[in-house]
Amino acid sequence: MSYDSSTMYFSRKYHPLNVGATRDPDDVWQCTRTPGGEWSDAVNVKDLNTPFSDVLCSVSADGTTALVARTELHNAQPLVRLFVYTRTHGNWGDMQEILVRNFSGRSSHIYAHLSYNNSILLLAIDGDGPSMDLYVCFREGSSWTYSQPQSLGSVINTRGTEGSPFLAYDGKTLDRKSTRLN
Numbered sequence: 001m002s003y004d005s006s007t008m009y010f011s012r013k014y015h016p017l018n019v020g021a022t023r024d025p026d027d028v029w030q031c032t033r034t035p036g037g038e039w040s041d042a043v044n045v046k047d048l049n050t051p052f053s054d055v056l057c058s059v060s061a062d063g064t065t066a067l068v069a070r071t072e073l074h075n076a077q078p079l080v081r082l083f084v085y086t087r088t089h090g091n092w093g094d095m096q097e098i099l100v101r102n103f104s105g106r107s108s109h110i111y112a113h114l115s116y117n118n119s120i121l122l123l124a125i126d127g128d129g130p131s132m133d134l135y136v137c138f139r140e141g142s143s144w145t146y147s148q149p150q151s152l153g154s155v156i157n158t159r160g161t162e163g164s165p166f167l168a169y170d171g172k173t174l175d176r177k178s179t180r181l182n
Contacts, residue, residue, distance in 0.1 A: 002048035003061040006033045009045070011055050017044050019052030028056045028068065037168040047092035048085055053098045057112040058083075060120045061169065066092060078106045082112060082121075084144055100137055115171060121146045124176070131161040134176060 001008055011026045018024035027049040031039040035082065048054060050162040060066075066085045071078050082098040100121070111124035121137040134156055135149035151157065156174070167176040 002059060002063055002152075004063075007031070007063070008033075008055045009041065009059065010042075013044070013046075014043075019044070019046065019049040019054075024051055024053075025071070026053040026055050028054055045092065058114050058166075060114070061116055062120075063087065063119065065110055065114070067098075069110050071110075071113055077106065080107050080110045084114075084118075088154070096144050097166050099143075099145045100149065101146065105138075109163075111165060113165045113167060115167050116169050117171075120167060120171070122174075123127055123149055124163045125149070126166055132163055133157040134162045134174075 008031045012018060012029050013026055014024065015027065016022055018027040027041045028045045029041050030045050030067050034040055048056065048066060048068055050070060055069045056134045057069050059143055063141040064087045068083045068085060069080055070083060071080050072143050084098055085092040086094040106127045113122045123135045123137065124132045125135060126132055134152045136152060137146035137149050139146055156162065162176050164176055
């Protein structure tokens with residue numbers, strides 16, 4: 001959801017209007033709120049999509065920066081890469097890959113979030129056990145390179161799965177989805 005609640009983004013799996021049609025595992029779609037408060041018909045955000053799995057992880061408060069996780073198959077194994085897109089004149093154009101030190105991208109699932117000023121990257125990735133844990137990475141200089149993922153530890157990570165991290169605008173408040181193991 002955009003910060004002003006006017007645009008809702010979501011992923012559609014194997015839809016005939018995805019860039020890769022029904023072979024495309026995920027594309028980013030959006031709806032906008034009409035003046036009457038209803039949602040518009042969903043449209044494919046083609047500028048953010050490829051024939052691979054493309055999932056929108058976060059959008060900046062001003063709506064000009066999008067973080068997209070793209071999963072491709074390499075040697076029959078999933079490889080996740082993160083990209084930042086910049087919106088100018090209403091179109092998502094400039095794309096740059098985010099480099100995370102000592103992160104192979106070999107993960108079956110990933111959730112990510114960029115802080116409001118792009119200085120912090122939160123990741124929910126496969127941890128040491130059978131579930132996902134939360135990690136933090138810090139931006140190095142002005143490039144889109146981030147430090148090696150550091151675990152947020154047992155105070156945040158449970159024996160269950162942590163996912164969908166979100167860092168509030170204050171840079172201190174963390175929200176996440178947690179699924180506990182029985």
